Amino acid sequence: LAKTTQPISMDSYEGQEVNITCSHNNIATNDYITWYQQFPSQGPRFIIQGYKTKVTNEVASLFIPADRKSSTLSLPRVSLSDTAVYYCLVGDTETSYDKVIFGPGTSLSVIP
Amino acid sequence: EAGVAQSPRYKIIEKRQSVAFWCNPISGHATLYWYQQILGQGPKLLIQFQNNGVVDDSQLPKDRFSAERLKGVDSTLKIQPAKLEDSAVYLCASSLDLGLAGGRVTGELFFGEGSRLTVL
Numbered sequence: 001l002a003k004t005t006q007p008i009s010m011d012s013y014e015g016q017e018v019n020i021t022c023s024h025n026n027i028a029t030n031d032y033i034t035w036y037q038q039f040p041s042q043g044p045r046f047i048i049q050g051y052k053t054k055v056t057n058e059v060a061s062l063f064i065p066a067d068r069k070s071s072t073l074s075l076p077r078v079s080l081s082d083t084a085v086y087y088c089l090v091g092d093t094e095t096s097y098d099k100v101i102f103g104p105g106t107s108l109s110v111i112p
Numbered sequence: 113e114a115g116v117a118q119s120p121r122y123k124i125i126e127k128r129q130s131v132a133f134w135c136n137p138i139s140g141h142a143t144l145y146w147y148q149q150i151l152g153q154g155p156k157l158l159i160q161f162q163n164n165g166v167v168d169d170s171q172l173p174k175d176r177f178s179a180e181r182l183k184g185v186d187s188t189l190k191i192q193p194a195k196l197e198d199s200a201v202y203l204c205a206s207s208l209d210l211g212l213a214g215g216r217v218t219g220e221l222f223f224g225e226g227s228r229l230t231v232l
Contacts, residue, residue: 041225044221045223046220085154102147102156
Protein backbone atom coordinates (compact mmCIF):
# COMPACT_ATOMS: atom_id res chain seq x y z
CA LEU A 1 0.00 0.00 0.00
CA ALA A 2 1.28 3.43 -0.86
CA LYS A 3 0.86 5.37 2.39
CA THR A 4 0.72 9.12 2.71
CA THR A 5 1.89 11.51 5.40
CA GLN A 6 0.63 15.07 5.72
CA PRO A 7 0.48 17.65 8.54
CA ILE A 8 -2.39 17.17 10.95
CA SER A 9 -3.34 20.84 10.99
CA MET A 10 -2.47 24.23 9.53
CA ASP A 11 -3.57 27.79 10.15
CA SER A 12 -3.61 30.59 7.61
CA TYR A 13 -4.91 34.15 7.35
CA GLU A 14 -7.43 35.13 4.76
CA GLY A 15 -5.93 36.16 1.43
CA GLN A 16 -2.76 34.12 1.85
CA GLU A 17 -1.61 31.26 -0.34
CA VAL A 18 -1.66 27.92 1.45
CA ASN A 19 0.57 25.00 0.53
CA ILE A 20 -0.11 21.56 1.99
CA THR A 21 2.58 18.97 1.36
CA CYS A 22 1.98 15.24 1.29
CA SER A 23 4.71 12.60 1.43
CA HIS A 24 4.27 9.30 -0.42
CA ASN A 25 7.71 7.72 -0.52
CA ASN A 26 6.63 4.32 -1.87
CA ILE A 27 4.37 5.55 -4.64
CA ALA A 28 4.10 3.03 -7.46
CA THR A 29 4.77 3.76 -11.10
CA ASN A 30 1.13 3.66 -12.10
CA ASP A 31 -0.24 5.51 -9.06
CA TYR A 32 -1.94 8.87 -9.37
CA ILE A 33 -2.17 11.50 -6.62
CA THR A 34 -5.59 12.81 -5.70
CA TRP A 35 -6.72 15.46 -3.23
CA TYR A 36 -10.14 15.72 -1.61
CA GLN A 37 -11.69 18.46 0.53
CA GLN A 38 -14.20 17.83 3.30
CA PHE A 39 -16.36 20.41 5.04
CA PRO A 40 -18.06 19.62 8.36
CA SER A 41 -21.18 17.49 8.01
CA GLN A 42 -20.47 16.78 4.34
CA GLY A 43 -18.81 14.01 2.39
CA PRO A 44 -15.38 14.59 0.83
CA ARG A 45 -15.25 16.41 -2.50
CA PHE A 46 -12.70 15.83 -5.27
CA ILE A 47 -10.36 18.80 -5.78
CA ILE A 48 -7.59 17.79 -8.12
CA GLN A 49 -5.64 14.83 -9.46
CA GLY A 50 -2.24 14.52 -11.10
CA TYR A 51 0.55 12.16 -12.10
CA LYS A 52 3.60 14.40 -12.48
CA THR A 53 4.72 18.04 -12.87
CA LYS A 54 1.95 20.57 -12.36
CA VAL A 55 -1.80 20.48 -12.66
CA THR A 56 -4.03 23.51 -12.24
CA ASN A 57 -7.78 23.95 -12.17
CA GLU A 58 -10.17 26.64 -11.01
CA VAL A 59 -9.81 25.60 -7.38
CA ALA A 60 -6.19 24.66 -6.78
CA SER A 61 -2.81 23.71 -8.18
CA LEU A 62 -0.96 20.46 -7.62
CA PHE A 63 2.82 20.36 -7.81
CA ILE A 64 4.55 17.00 -8.15
CA PRO A 65 8.37 16.79 -8.33
CA ALA A 66 10.15 14.47 -10.71
CA ASP A 67 10.69 11.72 -8.12
CA ARG A 68 6.95 11.81 -7.24
CA LYS A 69 7.71 11.03 -3.59
CA SER A 70 5.76 14.06 -2.47
CA SER A 71 3.17 16.47 -3.75
CA THR A 72 1.97 19.93 -2.76
CA LEU A 73 -1.56 21.21 -2.93
CA SER A 74 -1.63 24.96 -3.38
CA LEU A 75 -4.70 27.04 -2.57
CA PRO A 76 -4.38 30.63 -3.80
CA ARG A 77 -5.71 33.46 -1.65
CA VAL A 78 -7.73 31.42 0.82
CA SER A 79 -10.97 32.64 2.33
CA LEU A 80 -12.87 31.58 5.44
CA SER A 81 -14.86 29.15 3.30
CA ASP A 82 -11.70 27.17 2.60
CA THR A 83 -11.64 26.00 6.21
CA ALA A 84 -11.89 22.23 5.81
CA VAL A 85 -9.98 18.97 6.02
CA TYR A 86 -7.81 18.16 3.00
CA TYR A 87 -6.93 14.57 2.16
CA CYS A 88 -4.07 13.36 0.00
CA LEU A 89 -4.61 9.96 -1.61
CA VAL A 90 -2.41 7.77 -3.76
CA GLY A 91 -3.94 5.22 -6.11
CA ASP A 92 -3.43 1.64 -4.93
CA THR A 93 -2.56 -0.69 -7.76
CA GLU A 94 -1.74 -3.80 -5.73
CA THR A 95 -5.04 -5.36 -6.58
CA SER A 96 -6.95 -5.56 -9.78
CA TYR A 97 -9.18 -2.74 -8.69
CA ASP A 98 -8.47 0.69 -7.29
CA LYS A 99 -8.70 1.15 -3.55
CA VAL A 100 -9.39 4.63 -2.35
CA ILE A 101 -7.79 4.88 1.09
CA PHE A 102 -8.07 8.04 3.16
CA GLY A 103 -5.57 9.07 5.82
CA PRO A 104 -6.32 11.48 8.69
CA GLY A 105 -5.97 14.51 6.42
CA THR A 106 -4.87 18.07 7.15
CA SER A 107 -7.29 20.32 9.01
CA LEU A 108 -6.94 23.83 7.58
CA SER A 109 -8.24 26.75 9.62
CA VAL A 110 -8.49 30.09 7.87
CA ILE A 111 -8.36 33.02 10.25
CA PRO A 112 -9.98 36.42 9.50
CA GLU B 113 -27.44 15.61 -12.49
CA ALA B 114 -28.59 14.04 -9.21
CA GLY B 115 -25.89 13.25 -6.70
CA VAL B 116 -25.46 10.28 -4.39
CA ALA B 117 -28.52 9.92 -2.19
CA GLN B 118 -28.35 8.49 1.31
CA SER B 119 -30.92 7.88 4.02
CA PRO B 120 -31.58 8.34 6.80
CA ARG B 121 -29.47 11.42 7.56
CA TYR B 122 -29.58 10.77 11.28
CA LYS B 123 -30.29 7.71 13.38
CA ILE B 124 -30.14 7.17 17.13
CA ILE B 125 -30.38 3.64 18.49
CA GLU B 126 -29.45 1.75 21.62
CA LYS B 127 -26.64 -0.77 21.67
CA ARG B 128 -27.58 -4.25 20.49
CA GLN B 129 -30.28 -2.83 18.22
CA SER B 130 -30.06 -3.03 14.45
CA VAL B 131 -29.93 -0.30 11.82
CA ALA B 132 -29.87 -0.11 8.03
CA PHE B 133 -28.60 2.60 5.73
CA TRP B 134 -29.55 3.03 2.10
CA CYS B 135 -27.59 4.49 -0.79
CA ASN B 136 -28.55 5.33 -4.35
CA PRO B 137 -25.45 6.10 -6.44
CA ILE B 138 -25.18 8.39 -9.43
CA SER B 139 -26.77 6.81 -12.46
CA GLY B 140 -24.26 4.83 -14.52
CA HIS B 141 -21.62 4.57 -11.80
CA ALA B 142 -20.45 0.98 -11.59
CA THR B 143 -18.42 1.27 -8.41
CA LEU B 144 -19.99 1.90 -5.02
CA TYR B 145 -18.19 2.40 -1.71
CA TRP B 146 -19.25 2.45 1.92
CA TYR B 147 -17.02 4.33 4.34
CA GLN B 148 -17.19 4.74 8.10
CA GLN B 149 -15.98 8.06 9.47
CA ILE B 150 -15.48 8.42 13.19
CA LEU B 151 -15.31 11.97 14.52
CA GLY B 152 -11.87 13.49 13.95
CA GLN B 153 -10.67 10.71 11.64
CA GLY B 154 -10.52 10.19 7.89
CA PRO B 155 -13.08 7.95 6.19
CA LYS B 156 -12.36 4.24 6.53
CA LEU B 157 -13.32 1.99 3.63
CA LEU B 158 -15.72 -0.74 4.73
CA ILE B 159 -16.71 -2.30 1.44
CA GLN B 160 -16.35 -1.67 -2.28
CA PHE B 161 -18.69 -3.02 -4.98
CA GLN B 162 -18.06 -3.30 -8.69
CA ASN B 163 -21.57 -3.55 -10.15
CA ASN B 164 -23.14 -6.08 -7.78
CA GLY B 165 -19.93 -7.93 -6.92
CA VAL B 166 -17.78 -7.28 -3.85
CA VAL B 167 -14.28 -6.05 -4.72
CA ASP B 168 -13.00 -5.52 -1.20
CA ASP B 169 -14.57 -6.05 2.20
CA SER B 170 -11.40 -6.70 4.18
CA GLN B 171 -12.22 -4.04 6.78
CA LEU B 172 -15.89 -4.86 7.17
CA PRO B 173 -16.63 -6.36 10.64
CA LYS B 174 -18.53 -9.26 9.18
CA ASP B 175 -19.81 -10.52 12.51
CA ARG B 176 -22.10 -7.50 12.74
CA PHE B 177 -21.95 -5.58 9.46
CA SER B 178 -23.41 -6.68 6.15
CA ALA B 179 -23.90 -4.95 2.84
CA GLU B 180 -25.51 -5.79 -0.44
CA ARG B 181 -25.96 -4.19 -3.81
CA LEU B 182 -28.76 -5.89 -5.60
CA LYS B 183 -28.99 -5.40 -9.37
CA GLY B 184 -25.81 -3.33 -9.28
CA VAL B 185 -27.57 -0.09 -8.37
CA ASP B 186 -28.85 0.70 -4.84
CA SER B 187 -27.04 -0.57 -1.79
CA THR B 188 -27.86 -1.16 1.85
CA LEU B 189 -25.49 -1.36 4.80
CA LYS B 190 -26.77 -3.10 7.92
CA ILE B 191 -25.41 -3.25 11.45
CA GLN B 192 -26.74 -5.91 13.79
CA PRO B 193 -26.21 -5.77 16.71
CA ALA B 194 -24.83 -2.26 17.08
CA LYS B 195 -22.07 -1.39 19.54
CA LEU B 196 -21.18 1.95 21.09
CA GLU B 197 -18.06 2.17 18.91
CA ASP B 198 -20.21 2.04 15.77
CA SER B 199 -21.22 5.67 16.39
CA ALA B 200 -19.98 7.40 13.26
CA VAL B 201 -21.00 8.88 9.94
CA TYR B 202 -21.54 6.29 7.23
CA LEU B 203 -20.63 7.67 3.84
CA CYS B 204 -21.62 6.22 0.51
CA ALA B 205 -19.71 7.11 -2.64
CA SER B 206 -19.81 6.08 -6.27
CA SER B 207 -17.48 6.40 -9.24
CA LEU B 208 -17.15 5.65 -12.91
CA ASP B 209 -14.53 3.14 -13.91
CA LEU B 210 -11.71 4.81 -15.74
CA GLY B 211 -8.74 3.29 -17.43
CA LEU B 212 -5.88 4.63 -19.43
CA ALA B 213 -3.46 2.74 -21.58
CA GLY B 214 -0.28 2.15 -19.64
CA GLY B 215 -1.65 3.33 -16.33
CA ARG B 216 -4.43 3.25 -13.80
CA VAL B 217 -6.45 6.22 -12.76
CA THR B 218 -8.33 6.36 -9.51
CA GLY B 219 -11.70 7.55 -10.63
CA GLU B 220 -13.21 10.60 -8.95
CA LEU B 221 -15.45 9.61 -6.07
CA PHE B 222 -18.75 11.36 -5.54
CA PHE B 223 -19.94 11.23 -1.95
CA GLY B 224 -23.37 11.50 -0.42
CA GLU B 225 -24.04 13.66 2.62
CA GLY B 226 -23.71 10.67 4.94
CA SER B 227 -25.81 9.01 7.60
CA ARG B 228 -24.91 9.94 11.17
CA LEU B 229 -25.37 7.07 13.60
CA THR B 230 -25.42 7.52 17.36
CA VAL B 231 -25.42 4.37 19.48
CA LEU B 232 -26.43 4.90 23.12
